Amino acid sequence: KPLVIGLTGGIGSGKTTVANGFAALGIELVDADQVARALVEPGSAALQQIVAHFGEELLQTDGQLDRAALRARVFSHPAEKDWLNQLLHPLIRTEMQRQLLAARSPYVLFVAPLLLENKLQDRIDRLLVVDIPQPLQLQRTLQRDGGSEQQIAAIMAAQISREQRLAAADDIIDNSAEPEQLSARIAQLHQKYLQLANQRAN
Ligand code: ATP
Incomplete structure (x- = not known):
């Protein structure tokens, strides 16, 4: 069984953006929504x-x-x-x-927006959380989806809190900076996960 890294984060935090970064490194994705x-x-x-x-x-x-x-x-x-x-x-x-x-692939990324809400932790070996401050979450989601601030705030309120998500994380990606800065962090985590996958195989 391959090493499974769970990827979660609140609405508009950048899960898809991060997942695409790992996919570009040859890592297979399993997407819960898909x-x-x-x-x-x-x-x-x-x-x-x-x-x-x-x-x-x-x-x-x-x-x-x-x-x-x-x-x-x-x-x-x-x-x-x-x-x-x-x-x-x-x-x-x-x-x-x-x-x-x-x-x-050497490890697999399991992308699940509601990983914690749906109690899917038993499926994964390690949890990676994409994190941004709430005002930025609201701003990026509005920019992407349109709709009202109230609608997005309601979705955020129905999700697990940022604090609970961070408390459950093994690794955190801070996605508050430019997307270009993400790739260095993704490459760093990729090396770490390759090492962990290797240790498991030996
Ligand atoms: P959802 O759970 O709603 O599907 P998500 O967590 O997959 O969202 P993305 O779709 O990856 O989030 O990102 C949300 C929006 O923010 C997108 O429009 C994306 O292009 C943009 N975005 C992601 N990362 C950054 C960044 N570092 N800087 C600016 N914009 C970003």
């Missing part, structure tokens, strides 16, 4: 079950799951939310584990 999305592609057994349970109105005209409609249906309906989680969570975990085991 796994979750792929499981409900048109034609999947999971999507069929969701439609059977909630109805055809959860499908967009192109046959894709209407995520906003699904979110609205389970929002403030705990029983429906439980039903959905019981369907999807085991499937997501199994597929994530399959991809992690299939990775061929």
Whole structure:
């Protein structure tokens, strides 16, 4: 089993930017959000079950799951939310584990925005947290996504706190500077992870 480095951070902290830096060094990524999305592609057994349970109105005209409609249906309906989680969570975990085991790079980066919230620590050997101060988080997310400050503040409030995330971290990337400065830090961590992977193999 390859060494698994978990990568997490709050909304707009720079997880994707950091993950791309490791990918450029030849490290394979497993993306929790991507796994979750792929499981409900048109034609999947999971999507069929969701439609059977909630109805055809959860499908967009192109046959894709209407995520906003699904979110609205389970929002403030705990029983429906439980039903959905019981369907999807085991499937997501199994597929994530399959991809992690299939990775061929010296170590694998497991990118999961809600790694701590969803208690996925048992999947990883080490946790890397991308950290920026909250005002910068708000600013960068607004710049990228638009929307209102209140909307983004609400998402931030629903995520684990910056302090809790930092307390759980084995390594931290401070992403408050220019993106160019990230590459040196990524290269440094890459060397460290290669060493750890080597120690494990021997
Ligand atoms: P989310 O969880 O919302 O998907 P994320 O953690 O993956 O976000 P990114 O998408 O990598 O974050 O970064 C958020 C935004 O900030 C992007 O528009 C990105 O280009 C920009 N960004 C990332 N790092 C920096 C940086 N060091 N300086 C300036 N802008 C940055």
